[in-house]
Amino acid sequence: MIKVGDRVALFSNMSKVGTVVGMYQEKSQQSMAGGTMATLFIIQIQLDQCGSVEDHRADFVMRVD
16 A cells, blocks of 8 residues: 555656655546446655656556665
């Protein structure tokens, strides 16, 4: 489980390392035959390299110990 203050990195780009500064839910825009998908958790990450804040889906992020 990822929490605010944790150090994280992206699965697709391990050089993007930062600290979680916020989290929120976003309604999914995809629909399936049985209905709509569940909400997505979005994580706001402040990157170490440049200090900018980026939003990424929680399933694309892993904790760095």
